[in-house]
Amino acid sequence: MNDHLIRSTGNAIARLTRGNGRVAIVNYHRVLAAPSPLPGVRAQHRRLHRQMELLARCFNVLPLRDALAAIDAGTVPPRAVCITFDDGYRSVHDLALPVLRRLKLPATVFVSSGYVNGHTMWNDSIVEAVETLPEQELDLAEFGLGVYSLRSMPERAATLGRLTEASKYLPPQERSRLVGRLQTPVGERAAEGLMLTPEMVVNLDRHGIEIGAHTVTHPILTSLDEAAAQQEISDSKRELEAIVGKEVALFAYPNGKVGKDFDARHVAMVRAAGFQAAFTTAVGAITRRHDRYQLPRSRPWDDTPFRFALRLLQWLARG
The missing domain is CATH 3.20.20.370 (Glycoside hydrolase/deacetylase)
Incomplete structure (x- = not known):
C-alpha cells in the first residue's frame, strides 16, 4: 500500500x-x-x-x-x-x-x-526479575499465582506475560509484597532511572x-x-x-x-x-x-x- x-x-x-x-x-x-x-x-x-x-x-x-x-x-x-x-x-x-x-x-x-x-513502576521491576533471575522454577504460591518456569527464553517470555497480567489485579499492598519478593534475589538495578524527571x-x-x-x-x-x-x-x-x-x-x-x-x-x-x-x-x-x-x-x-x-x-x- x-x-x-x-x-x-x-x-x-x-x-x-x-x-x-x-x-x-x-x-x-x-x-x-x-x-x-x-x-x-x-x-x-x-x-x-x-x-x-x-x-x-x-x-x-x-x-x-x-x-x-x-x-x-x-x-x-x-x-x-x-x-x-x-x-x-x-x-x-x-x-x-x-x-x-x-x-x-x-x-x-x-x-x-x-x-x-x-521511582520505578512495579511492572518494570517484574520485567527485571524475570530477565535476570537464574534458570529455575519461580514458586509464587504464597501469592496465589502458582509456579512459573524460567528455564528458557520462551518460558521466561510466557512467565512475564502471565505474571504481569495476574499482578495487575492484586491489591496494591499485596502487589508491592510480590515485587519485593522478586527483587530480593536480584536487587533493583537496571530498572532505576526509567521514568521521567x-x-x-x-x-x-x-x-x-x-x-x-x-x-x-x-x-x-x-x-x-x-x-x-x-x-x-x-x-x-x-x-x-x-x-x-x-x-x-x-x-x-x-x-x-x-x-x-x-x-x-x-x-x-x-x-x-x-x-x-x-x-x-x-x-x-x-x-x-x-x-x-x-x-x-x-x-x-x-x-x-x-x-x-x-x-x-x-x-x-x-x-
Whole structure:
C-alpha cells in the first residue's frame, strides 16, 4: 500500500462518514533503543520511527485537545490521528521527542505522577526479575499465582506475560509484597532511572507535548476503595499541574478496560476532578457519539508500515 493509496482510502472513508468526523488515537508506552529478548508493551525505536514517518506523510496528526475541539465543531479533517504515550518513561523524552520534533508531530504523554523523579513502576521491576533471575522454577504460591518456569527464553517470555497480567489485579499492598519478593534475589538495578524527571516533564511540555494524568501509582482503579481511587485521580492532576505550571486537562485510565479496570464510579470521579476528557484502551476511533470520559485509544502492535496504516484505516472506518 503506497502513500497515495493510503491517503485516498482515508479520504474515501471520511466522505462515507460525512458529518461524523473520526479520530484514531494510537497509544505507546516505553520506547526501546534496541530490541528486548522478552516481549512487552514497548515500541522499539526503529518501529516507532517508521510509524511516525508514515503518520507525517499520510495522516493529519492533531494535538489531542485540538482533535476533541474539531469533533465538537464538526471540522475533523480526513485521516485524523493523535499520538499518545502512557506511564511517563524517560525514553519518550530521550528517544521519541527528537523524532516527533523532526517530523513536527504533536503528542500527549499520560504520566503516573508518583513515578516521576527516580521511582520505578512495579511492572518494570517484574520485567527485571524475570530477565535476570537464574534458570529455575519461580514458586509464587504464597501469592496465589502458582509456579512459573524460567528455564528458557520462551518460558521466561510466557512467565512475564502471565505474571504481569495476574499482578495487575492484586491489591496494591499485596502487589508491592510480590515485587519485593522478586527483587530480593536480584536487587533493583537496571530498572532505576526509567521514568521521567520533573525537568523532562517540563521540557516535553515546553516543546508542545501535552502532559496528561494517569493516576499517581498506576493502580487498577477497581482494586481500590472509593476514597483511594479518588485520591489517585485528583492527586495526579494536582501533582502534575505543580510541575508544569498549567492545567492538566486530560486523563487516561490505567490498563483502561471498561467495566474491568474502571467503572461508572471512576468516570464520575474523573469528571468531578475537573478533567475535560478521559481515555480507555478500547479499539476504534473516537466520534461525537462517544462519552467524553470514555474515549477509545488503542496500541499499534504492527511490525510493518503497511499493517500499521491498514489498522488505522480500519479504526477510522469502524468508528
